[in-house]
Amino acid sequence: MPSTSPLSIDQMIRHIQNWVECESPSHDPAALRTMADILLRDATALGLQTQTLSLGEETGPLLHFHNRRAGDDRPGIMLLAHYDTVHPVGTLERNPFRQEEDRLYGPGIYDMKAGTWLALTAMGSLSEPDSSALPIDFVIVPDEETGTFYSREHIEKFARNTRYVLVCEPARAEGGRCVTARKGTGHIYVTTHGRPAHAGVQHQKGRNAIQEMAHQVLALQAMTDYERGITVSVGLIKGGTTSNVVPEHCSVDVDFRIPDPEAEHVLREKVDQLKAVTPDVEVDVKFAVNRPPMPRTEATAALLKKAQAYAKEAGFTLEEAPMTGGGSDANFTAALGIPTLDGLGADGDGAHTLREHILVSTLPERLVFWQKMLKGLN
Numbered sequence: 115m116p117s118t119s120p121l122s123i124d125q126m127i128r129h130i131q132n133w134v135e136c137e138s139p140s141h142d143p144a145a146l147r148t149m150a151d152i153l154l155r156d157a158t159a160l161g162l163q164t165q166t167l168s169l170g171e172e173t174g175p176l177l178h179f180h181n182r183r184a185g186d187d188r189p190g191i192m193l194l195a196h197y198d199t200v201h202p203v204g205t206l207e208r209n210p211f212r213q214e215e216d217r218l219y220g221p222g223i224y225d226m227k228a229g230t231w232l233a234l235t236a237m238g239s240l241s242e243p244d245s246s247a248l249p250i251d252f253v254i255v256p257d258e259e260t261g262t263f264y265s266r267e268h269i270e271k272f273a274r275n276t277r278y279v280l281v282c283e284p285a286r287a288e289g290g291r292c293v294t295a296r297k298g299t300g301h302i303y304v305t306t307h308g309r310p311a312h313a314g315v316q317h318q319k320g321r322n323a324i325q326e327m328a329h330q331v332l333a334l335q336a337m338t339d340y341e342r343g344i345t346v347s348v349g350l351i352k353g354g355t356t357s358n359v360v361p362e363h364c365s366v367d368v369d370f371r372i373p374d375p376e377a378e379h380v381l382r383e384k385v386d387q388l389k390a391v392t393p394d395v396e397v398d399v400k401f402a403v404n405r406p407p408m409p410r411t412e413a414t415a416a417l418l419k420k421a422q423a424y425a426k427e428a429g430f431t432l433e434e435a436p437m438t439g440g441g442s443d444a445n446f447t448a449a450l451g452i453p454t455l456d457g458l459g460a461d462g463d464g465a466h467t468l469r470e471h472i473l474v475s476t477l478p479e480r481l482v483f484w485q486k487m488l489k490g491l492n
């Protein structure tokens with residue numbers, strides 16, 4: 115028999131509304147701090163111990179909530195979430211928090227405030243964790259949507275003393291599936307340096323950096339190998355100053371995704387072979403992995419089995435999504451060899467768009483699922 119959740123649906127909706135109506139885009143430190151204060155207040159009200167770690171003026175603080183008894187330094191469960199969203203302040207005016215039938219809309223609700231709320235509420239409901247339960251450390255970062263450059267080292271430090279990592283990113287649409295494998299992500303930055311000249315008077319003396327980049331763009335795009343799971347996408351291009359000057363500089367920012375470390379080597383070798391096609395033009399190339407691939411290991415599969423059993427007790431079937439091309443902070447902890455399960459947050463759809471929503475009817479079972487898992491996992 116599925117267990118029932120301790121909160122009414124209306125109470126859940128009000129809590130989630132409070133969080134969604136505090137807009138918290140990654141690039142707005144003041145907004146992030148306001149959101150962090152709400153999280154701290156709510157965690158304290160749930161009886162959790164809280165710590166904040168400043169990451170500087172450019173972003174919000176990293177939050178750490180835990181239920182460890184004094185002296186208990188056993189490796190436990192690490193919960194991982196982010197409180198930044200991709201939506202700038204003001205989005206709420208155009209896209210207010212609202213319910214339409216089973217859907218609850220609002221900026222950041224699906225990615226990932228509702229999922230964070232579920233996990234935090236479940237953690238807080240374990241009022242007196244008996245000594246057999248694993249201690250829980252909940253780490254919530256302000257910069258996931260922009261690459262986790264401030265928080266990464268701290269996430270990795272926490273993860274090293276952890277038995278399992280559970281990530282509250284949204285459950286995949288079409289059945290609320292969880293995530294056991296993610297591609298690695300990175301950037302290739304290419305700059306071409308030509309020679310400027312008057313485009314009308316001395317055309318033949320110029321060396322056109324944009325023309326050269328056109329060759330590089332086609333070569334980069336051709337590195338995509340769908341069968342191997344490698345994608346390369348030139349996403350941003352800048353070049354030239356005005357149309358009557360032969361452009362001296364051009365640069366591109368290229369997104370790539372790799373399914374495993376071998377694919378990184380394959381791609382890196384191809385990128386190393388990029389060279390100028392146009393005489394007298396220089397080409398600079400930088401290759402940078404941001405998030406390493408998150409492989410599906412045997413330990414991950416074992417953790418998935420346990421999670422599936424808790425989901426069943428809570429009244430729903432937890433399926434596994436195929437490897438996704440989207441990275442998350444799960445990539446960092448999985449790459450350290452810590453069994454990591456992701457996509458355990460709210461069920462819904464439309465991440466990073468104004469259609470972003472969660473499914474109200476799934477909230478009670480998801481909350482019970484989190485409670486059972488945090489209590490039982492060992």
Ligand SMILES: [Zn+2]
Nearest residue numbers: 225226258283
């Ligand atoms: Zn997210």
